[in-house]
Amino acid sequence: MLERETPRQELSRKIQEKTARTAVVGLGYVGLPLLIEFARAGFQATGIEKDPEKVDRIRRADSYIPDVDAPLLAELVASKRVQATLDESALADCDAVSICVPTPLRKTRDPDLSFVVAAAEAMAPHMRPGMLVILESTTYPGTTEEVILPALEGTGLRAGKDFFLCFSPERVDPGNASFTTRNIPKVIGGVTPACTEVGSLFYQQVMERVVPVSSTRVAEMVKLLENTFRMINIGLANEMALMCNQMNINVWEVIDAAATKPFGFMPFYPGPGLGGHCIPVDPLYLSWKTKQAGHQARFIDLAAEINGAMPRYVVQKVQQALNDRSMAVKGSRIHIVGVAYKRDVSDVRESPALDVIGLLEGMGAVVSYSDPLVPRLQFESRVLEAVPIEDAAAADCVVLITDHSSVDYKALVDRAPLILDTRNRLRDYSAPHILRL
Ligand SMILES: NC(=O)c1ccc[n+]([C@@H]2O[C@H](COP(=O)([O-])OP(=O)(O)OC[C@H]3O[C@@H](n4cnc5c(N)ncnc54)[C@H](O)[C@@H]3O)[C@@H](O)[C@H]2O)c1
Missing domain, CATH: 3.40.50.720 (NAD(P)-binding Rossmann-like Domain)
Structure with missing residues (x-):
């Protein structure tokens, strides 16, 4: 049988x-x-x-x-x-x-x-x-x-x-x-x-x-290690950007040169802040759990603090750039290029663009945005509509937050009066009206 x-x-x-x-x-x-x-x-x-x-x-x-x-x-x-x-x-x-x-x-x-x-x-x-x-x-x-x-x-x-x-x-x-x-x-x-x-x-x-x-616990921790590793290294790159700014050093050049080391270094880049459903969120699951066991995840807390302050730093750079042109943020037209949390995706969850827009509006700026992948943006209780990127020419300052591949950056450089590039996307252009993070 x-x-x-x-x-x-x-x-x-x-x-x-x-x-x-x-x-x-x-x-x-x-x-x-x-x-x-x-x-x-x-x-x-x-x-x-x-x-x-x-x-x-x-x-x-x-x-x-x-x-x-x-x-x-x-x-x-x-x-x-x-x-x-x-x-x-x-x-x-x-x-x-x-x-x-x-x-x-x-x-x-x-x-x-x-x-x-x-x-x-x-x-x-x-x-x-x-x-x-x-x-x-x-x-x-x-x-x-x-x-x-x-x-x-x-x-x-x-x-x-x-x-x-x-x-x-x-x-x-x-x-x-x-x-x-x-x-x-x-x-x-x-x-x-x-x-x-x-x-x-x-x-x-x-x-x-x-x-x-x-075990399931090992598998769960693997993912948290990977994303915590990213979050902390991005935090380090962001702190490098702040330090380089103070010393008038181009942080992007530093990172690119360091990345030529064939071992023991992996490049991470600064930016306007963390976004997406994973990197800003997942490490907090880990720090919450370890806190239950009486352990404070200090690296995570510090990186969260540094990364979380980047939108404010971007806004300070805008404020300074306008000030250098005898303008105030209040009443200025500011155009955001790219609101998705990263290049070539339409996802805006936790996008630093949302924080930057909120801070600028809070200071009285008139904010518009363009993003080829995000035609409408739910922002607080309003829905913002994207405008054509050509409208950037009429802005007092353009802030490049997300560097989608399909944008014509040459046209942007030619037309916009002042650009703050938070991604070093305009690395091939050098002109007084282009500022970097
Ligand atoms: N998005 C990423 O890049 C990414 C990468 C790796 C891991 N993750 C993780 O994967 C998980 C899912 O993320 P996502 O980005 O796909 O989320 P998502 O919001 O895009 O999709 C989740 C879907 O689940 C549906 N849903 C919720 N509760 C349900 C239920 N009880 N029954 C049926 N459907 C239900 C929602 O309607 C939604 O469509 C999260 O834990 C996230 O951290 C996401």
Whole structure:
């Protein structure tokens, strides 16, 4: 008589045969590209998303994430390999579920895990033996074991035996054409060795390289190390900019020359402040968690302070530049070029442009902006509309915050009367009306 497969054997077989039905909960910058990769690898892929507009757009094969190729999405939707739904009960039919919901900060700057908790609660009623659940959202070490595990084991099923639970940090870099969801090595750690093995087996079907680690806590900490490393080094570059400014040294030239050292140095650049959903936010998850254990994350606190002061420094530079031309900020027309948090993306979350606009308006400036990727900008309780970049010619001062590739910088240099370049994008131009951070 044939022995019945264990849940692990059954799931592993389905994964290898590509008959496992996959799902992604949360179809944003991280979730939609992941869903597409599951489908491209040959799996049936269902996206569960609570925003009806996103579900509708996927059904119409209308990609809202620049990194997701519209013709590919159309092909996968037409063949029904990719589906999207608002209905959480679709989870009941799935074998492998990746959770990609937001992990923002509360107003108090503490972690807001409400989306992760809601996703775990949505999963619980649909759990059955032979399921794999992988949390992808960036969070503090311990979240998978402390938040997801109890919710799923509350069903009476046991992790490592009946179902498999892992954490795998999402390392995607929106707008990066060389490194994408598929070819960025995928770190994964499970709550038990069996969980790590099953989770690794699944991601080996989808990603070019999988890096198993010994626990979910290690996997959670890997992501926080990476983003904390970036945040602190950007903080150092920003402090270098402040010091160089005092000593009348071109910080960009210093960094570029230092970067010629073939070992032991990696260039980071100053800028108008940190932006995006990750670098300004994730290290605060770590500092919050370590504070619970009585340890103060001093590097993180210091870098947050330095980076957080950069928008004010940019505004001081504008004020000084106008003052040198016998003008005040009050009443001046100031044009911001680029409001997305970084080059070639449309994402404005935590963008330093928002702080710079707020500070300038607070001082009485008349602010306009242009951004080829952000036609409208939700700013406090108003919606600002982008103006054509040609309008920069009529401004008293232009502040280049985000250096999108598609902007005609030569025309900007030719037309604008005064430019503060916070990204060194105008490095090839030297003229008295161009100032650098
Ligand atoms: N954006 C990045 O560059 C990036 C990179 C690496 C890691 N991350 C991390 O990945 C996670 C997701 O980030 P993102 O940028 O994709 O966020 P996002 O806001 O673009 O997308 C999250 C999506 O989840 C949906 N959602 C929330 N709760 C839900 C629920 N219970 N059920 C179904 N859908 C739900 C939201 O409507 C939204 O569409 C975060 O933890 C973030 O820190 C983001």
